[in-house]
């Protein structure tokens with residue numbers, strides 16, 4: 001019978017000895033590998049620490065030296081731009097300031113003496129050089145534009161740190177009805193995630209600003225009750241774009257309800273005019289007509305013409321400014337609601353829809369050129385056959401009264417287009 005010792009330690013002679021040797025060796029190896037590991041760990045810690053400090057250096061460096069926001073000079077520019085120059089004036093943060101509506105609203109506010117700080121991410125959804133040109137225009141009126149995204153919470157917090165904005169005019173968005181099929185995530189990024197980040201910043205700000213923001217006529221979707229009233233159904237969007245704008249209306253309601261933010265949503269109806277958006281039909285049609293290229297004119301079922309309640313930019317600006325002027329104060333502070341705050345939604349349209357072929361013939365008249373038209377059945381890509389705004393609520397509450405009809409508005413647009421793109425007598429100079 002093997003002894004206990006043999007049981008415990010195998011019987012092979014020399015094994016125990018061997019084992020003790022082995023253990024000895026292992027102990028040494030183990031010890032040496034532990035110290036190696038220790039050294040490695042030290043090395044890794046040092047490496048991580050230097051990486052982190054390098055990162056923070058890069059981070060602060062990019063914020064304070066090379067990037068588009070941060071630093072004492074930047075803060076001074078923001079503060080100066082946000083300075084109010086009239087009695088009882090506002091200090092307004094305009095997001096999407098280098099956009100079409102953003103540019104016009106910023107100029108109007110600045111002209112009457114409000115402080116205006118612009119914010120824009122200058123993305124390339126359409127020609128960024130047009131956005132840069134709008135920025136130059138704004139700069140020439142002493143409006144500073146921060147280059148940044150509404151998803152950047154740190155940057156927003158910094159902005160509210162530097163200026164106690166009384167109002168936020170939130171116009172930054174991924175626009176365009178049909179592009180949503182190509183790039184759906186950009187709509188979620190800007191119109192939902194970006195909106196929430198902005199609302200969080202507004203909620204945390206002290207004082208909280210009142211918010212006026214751009215919704216869209218597209219929320220009416222498949223609604224066929226005309227004209228479209230604010231109380232009509234908006235639960236059947238026809239495009240993801242429309243769905244994100246509708247979501248925005250619900251999200252802003254939540255922030256109004258929980259945090260006491262004063263919110264006004266504006267449903268814009270196909271806004272057009274000088275400095276407009278090149279992705280929109282009236283703009284791209286003008287470009288193609290001038291270049292002798294064909295245009296695609298969509299038609300509804302049974303060859304019915306599509307129609308839009310085209311609204312001129314100056315009328316929209318009046319609606320935006322009227323909304324800011326009548327917005328009640330937000331009631332929250334320290335991220336807490338202190339009482340009920342205003343929550344409003346308005347249609348800003350023109351109340352006189354015009355068919356797309358009619359819009360084309362007005363362009364032809366002003367351009368003194370004929371369009372090469374391809375008539376195509378409206379593809380199922382989010383479009384709606386017509387829009388028509390009932391504006392009685394905006395008229396009553398904001399004093400909103402559109403005055404520019406499409407004929408006149410397109411004339412102003414064409415004049416701007418020819419000058420901006422250096423045309424003379426229908427030919428590029």
Ligand SMILES: O=C(O)[C@H]1O[C@H](OP(=O)(O)OP(=O)(O)OC[C@H]2O[C@@H](n3ccc(=O)[nH]c3=O)[C@H](O)[C@@H]2O)[C@H](O)[C@@H](O)[C@@H]1O
Pocket residue numbers: 175176177215216217218267268269270271279280281282296297298299306307308356378383385387
């Ligand atoms: O009112 C609104 O809320 C929306 O107005 C416009 O959307 P939309 O009315 O579709 O404007 P356009 O893209 O300029 O189209 C105007 C009309 O021209 C038609 N169209 C468009 C493009 C084209 O190549 N051919 C064509 O016939 C469209 O079907 C539509 O009936 C804007 O692009 C949206 O950002 C905005 O939210």
